[in-house]
Amino acid sequence: MRAAVLYGVEDVRIEEVPKPECPRDGLLLKVVACGICGTDARTYFNGDERAKPPWILGHEVAGVVAEIGPEARQETDVREGDRVHVISTLACGRCEYCRMGLENLCVERGLLGYWPHPGGYAEYMPIARVALRNVMKLPDDLPFEHATLIDPFSDALNGVERLQVELGDTVVVIGAGPIGTLQAQVARARGAFQVILVEINEQRLARSRSILGEDRMVYLSSGAGDTVEAVLSLTGGKGAERIIVACSSGQAQEDALRMAKKRARIVYFGGLPKGKPTIQFASNYLHYGEIEVTGAYASNYKQQYQALAMIHSGVIEAAKYITHILPLAEIAQGFEHIRRGESLKVVIKP
Ligand SMILES: [Zn+2]
């Protein structure tokens, strides 16, 4: 089969590789579409110890069930020929967190597309037993390309849920990638009076604006001046009630503290780069302002079904978020589009 094989930093090659065997206790997926996640892009440009070359990335995957292992038939309700999406965050189903419905916090958490689970930038992808419960059947009329958004958008929903937006809040979203743009949309739907979307790349900001429009939105270019000052002036000097950092930037995490209103709630959504995992945390803002800072990681099954419903119903206009659909051979260009901020969501069709 054809696959995009990662050989090192910024070195991906399209090759013929052996078609994977269907796991006896899992299934084999014929990949139709696979999105590029920010995590994939970070791996492509910086490397990742869970993706030692040669490696096949890709975990925002949708396709058709090609084969079901004999020991998996009892474990799943999908059958050969079903159109499916597979959620990438793996959970054991047995630990305390899994039993509480917090699968995203599973003690044995894993991620499809990373060791030991080869990913979806290939014609076929083996789905291991641990991922069987992550296989969701898709409505017949939902395009595969749109279905690839279920995985990242369910994570985005978790972030907004952790933010606990209340009616009338001013919400700041830092980072206008696909996640931040969606979070701005959902925060507004949850009753925010004003949503301030902050982004350093002007092109990205303009694209988000074309999706979200002007209703209760403010678009702030962080390259154009002091973002903290701008947020303070938009909030009568008080700061914002809710702030979500939807980018991988320590500076943005530090800024969030300084633009927060007293009793504000801040969610750090994006992880920091492995080489620079710490920030200067001005903890007196918490002390004097009773500010809460929390995090958000991945999503639970409920949020995944919510994301599916929102995409299928058109509440989230998937087609507007997907700016590039590329053949496997152009995957390197796909990563470049993301790096340069020219794209919102890039989907690969193997
Ligand atoms: Zn991802």
Ligand SMILES: [Zn+2]
């Ligand atoms: Zn677990």
